[in-house]
Amino acid sequence: MSKGVLLFAFNIEKVNYYEMAVCCAKRINHFLNLPVTIVTDNESLPVNSTYQFDNVIIADSDSSNRKQKDIWKNKGRYRAYELTPYDETLLLDTDYLVNSDQLNKLFELYDDFMCAHKISFLMSPHDEKEYISNYSFDTLWATVIIFRKSIRAQQIFECLKMVQLNYSHYAKIYQFSEAMFRNDYALTIALRIVNGQTFDKKDYMPWRLVHLGKETIAYRINDTDMNTEYMLMTTDKKEKSTYTIIKDTDFHCMSKGNFMELVDE
Amino acid sequence: MNTKKLIKDAKARFNHNSSKNYLRDKYKSKLIFAYGGGLWTSSPELISMLSNYPREALVLIDNHDNPLLVGREKLLENAINVYESVMQEYLLEYTELQNKR
Numbered sequence: 001m002s003k004g005v006l007l008f009a010f011n012i013e014k015v016n017y018y019e020m021a022v023c024c025a026k027r028i029n030h031f032l033n034l035p036v037t038i039v040t041d042n043e044s045l046p047v048n049s050t051y052q053f054d055n056v057i058i059a060d061s062d063s064s065n066r067k068q069k070d071i072w073k074n075k076g077r078y079r080a081y082e083l084t085p086y087d088e089t090l091l092l093d094t095d096y097l098v099n100s101d102q103l104n105k106l107f108e109l110y111d112d113f114m115c116a117h118k119i120s121f122l123m124s125p126h127d128e129k130e131y132i133s134n135y136s137f138d139t140l141w142a143t144v145i146i147f148r149k150s151i152r153a154q155q156i157f158e159c160l161k162m163v164q165l166n167y168s169h170y171a172k173i174y175q176f177s178e179a180m181f182r183n184d185y186a187l188t189i190a191l192r193i194v195n196g197q198t199f200d201k202k203d204y205m206p207w208r209l210v211h212l213g214k215e216t217i218a219y220r221i222n223d224t225d226m227n228t229e230y231m232l233m234t235t236d237k238k239e240k241s242t243y244t245i246i247k248d249t250d251f252h253c254m255s256k257g258n259f260m261e262l263v264d265e
Numbered sequence: 266m267n268t269k270k271l272i273k274d275a276k277a278r279f280n281h282n283s284s285k286n287y288l289r290d291k292y293k294s295k296l297i298f299a300y301g302g303g304l305w306t307s308s309p310e311l312i313s314m315l316s317n318y319p320r321e322a323l324v325l326i327d328n329h330d331n332p333l334l335v336g337r338e339k340l341l342e343n344a345i346n347v348y349e350s351v352m353q354e355y356l357l358e359y360t361e362l363q364n365k366r
Contacts, residue, residue: 206304
């Protein structure tokens with residue numbers, strides 16, 4: 001059974017996702033010892049790159065989504081199932097900072113599909129869960145997904161495609177804004193459909209997905225290549241700053257600028 | 266990055282609660298292990314229950330709320346091993362963090 005990681009990276013004007021994927025892949029190789037395949041488009045592919053991915057898959061990108069007036073090419077994640085060259089695939093967002101081998105444990109813990117459910121924000125423990133809308137359920141997170149080639153996983157990704165193609169319809173049913181396509185919402189809806197409008201705990205990662213909130217800035221503690229120790233600083237409404245130190249902890253870095261500062265060699 | 270200078274310039278205080286929450290979450294996740302087709306969290310309650318149960322085979326509810334027939338000794342051994350290594354690591358990092366601030 002082959003195992004590997006799949007990353008989607010389609011550059012937009014303000015963010016070089018390919019470059020982020022390279023940084024992410026190096027850490028995956030180092031901490032998880034897994035091969036990494038990238039799905040990208042011709043425009044994002046650099047002429048010269050010193051990093052060698054296990055596979056480079058060229059796919060058409062979809063520019064129809066917008067995030068704060070900018071193009072955001074996040075659609076097409078449902079193609080992960082057909083594109084992955086691995087029997088068991090870990091699908092990660094490129095802004096997920098791997099600092100430990102914790103994700104390897106998921107290969108022992110899942111059946112055929114698992115994604116992130118509960119979350120926590122570093123330095124903001126009281127941040128609330130995100131709900132699809134006031135009238136529905138809490139959202140799942142597409143930041144970390146693991147699946148194996150199986151009928152059920154295939155159904156989930158096919159359903160994800162259906163939700164993406166009919167996003168406006170589902171937005172009306174679940175009463176959320178359709179202005180911006182989100183993989184997290186599409187995944188939440190798809191998984192519920194496949195599970196017969198119920199949920200199965202087995203589909204959820206048994207630990208919290210850790211986010212670095214936008215109000216928190218992380219600084220590297222030392223300048224080694226594979227640094228895993230960070231100082232986090234946040235400033236509250238009364239302009240009081242507090243800090244803490246973390247190490248060997250994977251986290252989702254929502255600020256792309258901060259991500260690149262943390263991984264720049 | 267000169268973190269000491271940064272802290273001084275920002276007049277930042279060490280956030281005890283954030284540190285405690287972060288460490289608790291981090292090590293709670295490490296206490297999870299797979300055994301006998303189920304998912305378990307090693308805890309004093311699980312260890313105590315298994316230590317005192319009078320028979321070798323028993324049915325327990327795992328983290329996914331599924332009842333599973335398990336071998337007491339083997340599950341206990343796994344639970345103790347995970348608990349000991351994770352809690353030692355937890356204490357070490359907690360102490361280290363207290364000294365670092």
